Amino acid sequence: MPSLNQQIFIAAVLGLAIGGLLHHVGSASVTYEWTLYAANLIASVFVDLLKMVLIPLVFSTIVVGVANLQANKNIHQVWKVTLIFFVSSMSLAMLLGLFVMNWIRPGEGIHLAMFQESMNSFEYSKMNPAEFFTNFLHSLFQNPINALAKGDILAVVVFALFLGIALVVGGERYRNILNIFQEFLDLMMRIIGWIMLIAPLGIFSFLLKLAATQNLEILTTLATFILTIIGATLFHGVVVLPLLLYAITRKTPLWFWRGAREALMTAFATSSSNATLPVTLRCTQEKLKVRKDITGFVVPLGATLNMDGTALYEAAAALFIANLAGIDLSLSQQLIVFCTAMIAAMGAPGMPSAGMVTMVLVLQSVGLPVEAIAILLPIDRLLDTFRTTVNVEGDMIGSLIVERYVAKIDTVFGD
Numbered sequence: 001m002p003s004l005n006q007q008i009f010i011a012a013v014l015g016l017a018i019g020g021l022l023h024h025v026g027s028a029s030v031t032y033e034w035t036l037y038a039a040n041l042i043a044s045v046f047v048d049l050l051k052m053v054l055i056p057l058v059f060s061t062i063v064v065g066v067a068n069l070q071a072n073k074n075i076h077q078v079w080k081v082t083l084i085f086f087v088s089s090m091s092l093a094m095l096l097g098l099f100v101m102n103w104i105r106p107g108e109g110i111h112l113a114m115f116q117e118s119m120n121s122f123e124y125s126k127m128n129p130a131e132f133f134t135n136f137l138h139s140l141f142q143n144p145i146n147a148l149a150k151g152d153i154l155a156v157v158v159f160a161l162f163l164g165i166a167l168v169v170g171g172e173r174y175r176n177i178l179n180i181f182q183e184f185l186d187l188m189m190r191i192i193g194w195i196m197l198i199a200p201l202g203i204f205s206f207l208l209k210l211a212a213t214q215n216l217e218i219l220t221t222l223a224t225f226i227l228t229i230i231g232a233t234l235f236h237g238v239v240v241l242p243l244l245l246y247a248i249t250r251k252t253p254l255w256f257w258r259g260a261r262e263a264l265m266t267a268f269a270t271s272s273s274n275a276t277l278p279v280t281l282r283c284t285q286e287k288l289k290v291r292k293d294i295t296g297f298v299v300p301l302g303a304t305l306n307m308d309g310t311a312l313y314e315a316a317a318a319l320f321i322a323n324l325a326g327i328d329l330s331l332s333q334q335l336i337v338f339c340t341a342m343i344a345a346m347g348a349p350g351m352p353s354a355g356m357v358t359m360v361l362v363l364q365s366v367g368l369p370v371e372a373i374a375i376l377l378p379i380d381r382l383l384d385t386f387r388t389t390v391n392v393e394g395d396m397i398g399s400l401i402v403e404r405y406v407a408k409i410d411t412v413f414g415d
């Protein structure tokens with residue numbers, strides 16, 4: 001029996017191959033219809049199962065993570081290193097995105113007529129950075145019961161942070177409650193182990209759907225842009241992030257890939273950092289062996305805030321739209337794109353195509369036509385796979401790097 005990792009890999013390859021074949025058979029046939037129906041059903045059950053454990057898991061992971069971190073004298077360092085890592089790795093990703101777009105300049109000479117119709121019917125809600133920021137701030141502090149029920153991850157994260165800190169400040173008196181959370185977390189991890197048994201089937205179905213339903217005509221029209229984005233995203237994921245990891249922790253990319261692949265494949269297939277979160281936590285703790293308190297803090301926070309792939313994409317796509325519109329963005333305008341893309345990526349929830357929604361903010365910031373998002377929508381399902389994978393990779397690498405720094409500080413100052 002192949003290992004779970006091997007099964008997932010085989011399932012991914014088979015899913016893409018069979019989906020590609022199905023695409024040839026054509027959407028009119030009964031086989032196509034039924035296979036797609038079955039794939040849809042299995043894919044959605046897989047994601048539903050992951051979402052089922054998501055909120056209880058995030059909640060208990062953070063409470064326990066923070067409570068245990070607080071016990072460590074270096075909690076301030078963990079906060080700082082985590083946030084510095086998030087901002088620096090996203091900045092690197094955006095610089096890379098802007099660099100390749102300025103170099104390759106895809107988008108010049110594309111016939112816009114093809115997209116005119118969808119652009120006319122495209123609707124969007126106006127956003128300005130101040131409003132966006134106010135909304136973002138409001139969304140942080142909510143009635144926890146409401147946030148838990150709605151599955152609003154960021155608000156759940158914030159409440160869990162408060163609760164974790166309160167538990168530690170309260171000390172011995174709340175020991176029992178902390179123990180209950182700890183046991184509860186163990187139970188969730190057990191359930192995730194069961195859900196992972198059907199991960200190969202879920203990933204197979206997702207990728208089959210993706211390959212069977214892609215619109216090839218649009219893919220070829222926008223080929224240069226698509227290849228530029230995929231190339232830059234992969235470069236960040238395969239070269240930049242692993243280099244950072246190696247430089248700071250001396251862990252090799254191969255070692256990382258072995259431990260992280262379940263999560264990376266799940267992210268690729270589902271295009272959702274949130275849905276992947278249970279798997280990310282499992283891989284970071286059990287395979288990459290990062291301390292539970294650090295994983296519990298960095299990974300859930302990173303799933304909503306740390307999005308290298310999304311930041312790269314939002315910055316690059318703004319330049320693409322400028323090229324299509326025949327506008328040459330100046331250096332200072334590109335600086336604005338850089339800053340708003342950072343906010344937009346941090347504000348995007350870890351859901352499929354969430355980056356497309358916050359993209360409006362980036363386009364508006366430099367006066368680009370927002371309707372042009374209609375051009376990006378048909379290719380988003382494909383690009384989202386890559387950027388979500390790199391988003392999740394960034395969270396796992398971030399945990400390893402934060403752990404390394406905290407260990408260093410521990411040895412210098414003593415525990």
Ligand code: ASP
Nearest residue numbers: 272273350351353354355
């Ligand atoms: N799908 C991405 C994620 O979940 C967000 C995005 O649309 O960029 O990480």
